[in-house]
Amino acid sequence: MFTCPLNADACLKPLEIRHATDIYNLIDSNRQHLRRWLPFIDKTRHVIDSEVFVRAVQNQFILDGSITAGIWYKKEMAGIIGMHSINWQNRATTIGYWLGEKFQGKGLVTLSVRKFLDYSFRDLNLCRVEIKAGTKNSRSRAVAERLSFRHEGTLRDAEWLYDRFTDLEVYAILKNDWIG
Numbered sequence: 001m002f003t004c005p006l007n008a009d010a011c012l013k014p015l016e017i018r019h020a021t022d023i024y025n026l027i028d029s030n031r032q033h034l035r036r037w038l039p040f041i042d043k044t045r046h047v048i049d050s051e052v053f054v055r056a057v058q059n060q061f062i063l064d065g066s067i068t069a070g071i072w073y074k075k076e077m078a079g080i081i082g083m084h085s086i087n088w089q090n091r092a093t094t095i096g097y098w099l100g101e102k103f104q105g106k107g108l109v110t111l112s113v114r115k116f117l118d119y120s121f122r123d124l125n126l127c128r129v130e131i132k133a134g135t136k137n138s139r140s141r142a143v144a145e146r147l148s149f150r151h152e153g154t155l156r157d158a159e160w161l162y163d164r165f166t167d168l169e170v171y172a173i174l175k176n177d178w179i180g
């Protein structure tokens with residue numbers, strides 16, 4: 001199937017149903033790491049939950065063209081990056097991502113977001129791409145800042161994470177600001 005190279009060791013592959021086991025195993029071996037910032041970890045209990053996720057993102061692609069891809073590093077699934085949906089009225093989208101703990105520190109998500117920005121602005125002609133990161137999620141905020149997203153503000157108590165609300169920082173980059 002189609003792959004998009006990130007560098008000599010890494011690539012993006014649009015999610016397919018056969019990737020569900022890789023997704024589930026990656027989540028299952030990184031529960032503590034991912035649970036800190038992602039709300040869906042405790043609801044992912046069996047491979048079928050990851051199959052449901054893949055079907056949902058495939059349907060979202062059919063509905064509005066949003067892409068979700070696996071991030072692969074040296075033939076192992078390292079994480080996921082995806083558009084939550086595309087708002088065609090306003091030509092805007094929001095990107096989310098996560099990596100298994102051992103795949104951090106290699107630039108994989110920064111490279112992946114770069115590819116998503118190229119695709120969003122050049123191919124889809126979107127105007128605005130957002131990233132929302134927990135206020136204390138310094139690694140996620142660093143991804144947005146490294147790519148020159150502008151910090152636009154704080155959404156207070158915007159996400160429920162298991163036992164507490166967390167504030168989200170909104171970052172955005174506009175087509176006119178993206179130099180690729």
Ligand SMILES: CC(C)(COP(=O)(O)OP(=O)(O)OC[C@H]1O[C@@H](n2cnc3c(N)ncnc32)[C@H](O)[C@@H]1OP(=O)(O)O)[C@@H](O)C(=O)NCCC(=O)NCCS
Binds near residue numbers: 133139142
């Ligand atoms: C958020 C998350 C994806 C960030 O991962 P990350 O590895 O820090 O981000 P990147 O893959 O872009 O890598 C950047 C790191 O690689 C280094 N790096 C190496 N080569 C690089 C390159 N070519 N380009 C950019 N950075 C590179 C950077 O210096 C940085 O390391 P540092 O933090 O030690 O300075 C990860 O911490 C995660 O999955 N967390 C849990 C889930 C989560 O929070 N998701 C986001 C919800 S909003």
